[in-house]
Amino acid sequence: MQNLGLAFHELATNASKHGALSGPRGDVVIQWQVDSASNRIRVHWRERNGPEVAPPRQHGFGHVVIEQIVPRALAGSGTLEFAPAGVNWTFEFPGEDT
Secondary structure (H helix, E strand, O other), X not given: OHHHHHHHHHHHHHHHHOOHHHOOOOEEEEEEEXXXXXXXXXXXXXXXXXXXXXXXXXXOHXXXXXXXXXXXXXXXXXXXXXXXXXXXXXXXXXXXXX
């Protein structure tokens, strides 16, 4: 789960510098869903009430962490969307065997 922590760190850092957490009214909604039937975990990060978002012109290390490193490390898949209302990240990965 250390890799998932890296992704949240990158998302929170960017939200505080450029996104929803950079202003007084913005917030972040994080939702977790566990599908016990398929043994999958789904995480959704959604920024709202912040400044209007545009896709970045350049991609840095944080983007690589979120879109490549974390999905590979956790055998998952995700989507990162730079919607005008805020950044959305959805990530799904297998749960641990018990």
